[in-house]
Amino acid sequence: MQYRQIGATEITASAVGLGTWAMGGWMWGGCDDALAERAVQTSLDAGITLIDTAPIYGFGRSEETVGRAIRGRRRDSIILASKCGLYWDHAPLPPGVGEWHCFADDAGRTQTLEKYAVYRWLRPDILRRGVEDSLRRLKTDYIDVMQIHHVSDHTTAVSDAMGTLEDMRREGKIRAVGISNASRSQFDEYCEYGTLDVDQERYSLLDRKVERNGILEGCKEKNVSFFAYSPLENGLLTGRLDPERVFKRGDLRLGKPKFSKDNISKVNRALEAISEIRRGYNLEAGQFAAAWVLSRYDKSFVLCGARTPEHALSNASSGDAFISEGDMEAIDAILKDFDLLENQE
Numbered sequence: 001m002q003y004r005q006i007g008a009t010e011i012t013a014s015a016v017g018l019g020t021w022a023m024g025g026w027m028w029g030g031c032d033d034a035l036a037e038r039a040v041q042t043s044l045d046a047g048i049t050l051i052d053t054a055p056i057y058g059f060g061r062s063e064e065t066v067g068r069a070i071r072g073r074r075r076d077s078i079i080l081a082s083k084c085g086l087y088w089d090h091a092p093l094p095p096g097v098g099e100w101h102c103f104a105d106d107a108g109r110t111q112t113l114e115k116y117a118v119y120r121w122l123r124p125d126i127l128r129r130g131v132e133d134s135l136r137r138l139k140t141d142y143i144d145v146m147q148i149h150h151v152s153d154h155t156t157a158v159s160d161a162m163g164t165l166e167d168m169r170r171e172g173k174i175r176a177v178g179i180s181n182a183s184r185s186q187f188d189e190y191c192e193y194g195t196l197d198v199d200q201e202r203y204s205l206l207d208r209k210v211e212r213n214g215i216l217e218g219c220k221e222k223n224v225s226f227f228a229y230s231p232l233e234n235g236l237l238t239g240r241l242d243p244e245r246v247f248k249r250g251d252l253r254l255g256k257p258k259f260s261k262d263n264i265s266k267v268n269r270a271l272e273a274i275s276e277i278r279r280g281y282n283l284e285a286g287q288f289a290a291a292w293v294l295s296r297y298d299k300s301f302v303l304c305g306a307r308t309p310e311h312a313l314s315n316a317s318s319g320d321a322f323i324s325e326g327d328m329e330a331i332d333a334i335l336k337d338f339d340l341l342e343n344q345e
């Protein structure tokens with residue numbers, strides 16, 4: 001496992017992080033909490049030190065699971081990354097505040113559309129309350145990396161949002177500051193008002209948006225660590241997704257064209273075509289997809305989602321390989337042949 005520095009901080013974390021979105025159950029068709037706890041413990045035992053969670057993942061459930069799983073471990077051996085600025089429990093909101101942002105769609109893919117309206121709100125007192133709630137759920141007195149989950153809130157100035165996180169850093173409640181789901185101009189604006197340590201964005205073999213919109217370049221220029229989310233494309237890049245898999249009600253993949261039988265088969269065929277290159281690195285398909293992300297930037301981290309010990313253990317073994325430039329070009333040629341490079345985002 002490689003361990004890398006986070007931004008300009010003194011924090012070092014495993015290049016492979018454990019993503020705990022699915023542990024919240026919401027949008028993933030439920031979750032077995034006991035299994036999820038074991039997945040966290042298995043990850044830690046396998047050398048992972050970075051755990052990424054968020055209040056919105058299951059409306060507190062993911063953070064609570066992580067909090068239970070790390071009980072009894074040395075706190076300073078774990079780098080906890082959580083998020084703020086996405087809420088569900090402040091309604092009714094004052095008029096004009098934030099932006100209602102329901103993740104659920106009209107096709108009934110999620111079960112909780114009626115129960116929870118999710119919105120973005122970065123007002124300083126709301127951010128503070130969010131961080132306090134996370135501390136309580138995680139049962140800790142500091143969070144290593146605090147990231148604004150969605151930076152777009154037109155009612156709060158960036159200087160106020162960033163200033164609040166910088167204040168909390170000075171108070172010792174957080175150690176590093178991050179943002180997520182940003183455009184390049186938002187990234188630049190956040191860098192103006194404080195020290196940005198992390199940007200967390202979607203990035204994978206099949207989703208190269210951050211290469212096109214300048215975010216990855218911005219991280220390199222400004223010494224900001226890059227946390228890649230959904231690096232396995234929600235399981236699609238593991239090569240283990242069965243085209244016949246029936247996703248549970250409430251699973252975000254249910255009904256999505258990307259997870260149709262035809263598309264899963266196509267991606268699996270492309271992964272098979274890449275396997276000759278991959279085997280040279282002695283990695284499974286999912287491990288290779290994660291190693292690919294880590295090879296693009298020496299301050300990148302890859303957040304591999306898992307809710308079972310088996311997946312967690314497999315993903316933890318992604319962190320040692322470096323994929324060569326030549327092999328990356330060959331992989332792109334294969335993905336282009338399958339028409340997968342630009343049409344899966």
Ligand SMILES: NC(=O)c1ccc[n+]([C@@H]2O[C@H](COP(=O)([O-])OP(=O)(O)OC[C@H]3O[C@@H](n4cnc5c(N)ncnc54)[C@H](OP(=O)(O)O)[C@@H]3O)[C@@H](O)[C@H]2O)c1
Nearest residue numbers: 019020021229230231232233234235238303304305311314
């Ligand atoms: N900042 C943001 O807005 C944002 C957005 C999305 C994600 N994230 C973060 O990034 C993390 C990772 O992203 P993600 O959870 O969307 O997806 P991901 O890592 O691309 O895929 C995770 C899913 O892939 C399957 N999987 C994982 N390891 C596997 C293995 N070894 N073999 C076979 N299947 C495997 C599992 O699906 P099954 O359990 O169904 O088998 C797992 O739930 C999240 O957990 C979260 O921490 C952040």
